Amino acid sequence: MQETPGGAFNQIDLVLDSNLESVDxxxxxxxxxxxxxxxxxxxxxxxxIAVRESMVNAVAHGNRYSSKKxxxxxxxxxxxxxxxxxxxxxxxxxxxxxxxxxxDDNVLxxxxxxxxxxxxxxxxxxxxxxxPQGTYVRMAKYSRRPAG
Numbered sequence: 001m002q003e004t005p006g007g008a009f010n011q012i013d014l015v016l017d018s019n020l021e022s023v024d025x026x027x028x029x030x031x032x033x034x035x036x037x038x039x040x041x042x043x044x045x046x047x048x049i050a051v052r053e054s055m056v057n058a059v060a061h062g063n064r065y066s067s068k069k070x071x072x073x074x075x076x077x078x079x080x081x082x083x084x085x086x087x088x089x090x091x092x093x094x095x096x097x098x099x100x101x102x103x104d105d106n107v108l109x110x111x112x113x114x115x116x117x118x119x120x121x122x123x124x125x126x127x128x129x130x131x132p133q134g135t136y137v138r139m140a141k142y143s144r145r146p147a148g
Contacts, residue, residue, distance in 0.1 A: 009076040009083075010036075016071045018063035018088075023055040026073050030084055033077045037143045046121035047082065047141050053114035054086045054137050062090030062135050080144065086137045092129035 012029060016022035030051045034044050055071065063069035069089040076083040119125050124140040 007078045007080075009078050009081075012073075012075040014073040016073060018059045018065050018067065018069050018071060020056075020059065022071060023052055023059060026055045026071075026086070027051050029073065030075055030082070033075050034082050034141065037077050037079060037082055039082065039141065039143060043141060043143075047084075050118045050121045050125075050139055051084060051086075053118050054084075054139070057114055058086055058088035058090070058135065058137075062088030062092075064090065080142055082141045082143075084137075084139050087130065087134055089134050092133055092135050 010033075012033065014026070014029065016025060027048055031044055031048055034047050039047065055073075058071045059065060063071065066089075071089075072085075072087040074085040115127070118137075118139060122139040123142050124138070126136075126138040128136050130136050
């Protein structure tokens with residue numbers, strides 16, 4: 001366990017199938033961890049939306065519901081932080097290439113809204129293409145904002 005200002009991290013690792021049941025499992029796991037660090041109802045709601053969006057992206061867009069591909073979920077938490085990592089086994093994509101759904105030309109497009117919501121709801125958000133395949137997502141929510 002890594003020592004941090006909030007104490008040692010507890011860690012949960014799950015390997016999930018590429019189906020919508022796994023979205024529910026991931027959300028439930030993360031919400032329970034969020035409760036243990038004392039996130040309030042609003043923060044839990046935000047985390048739930050972010051995890052659902054990330055998992056649906058991994059299952060549907062990344063792994064394309066393939067029974068041969070898995071989604072890896074890692075949840076680390078201590079008194080101050082909830083850190084979530086989601087990795088799929090899809091082709092990956094360039095997040096910078098996703099159009100901004102707030103721009104006039106993109107308002108009617110279906111892509112980009114989930115990433116926008118995740119960025120808005122989480123204290124930290126990182127997404128990148130994995131080599132040789134897959135997409136890595138890391139997001140964090142703090143029970144109180146870190147100093148700095």
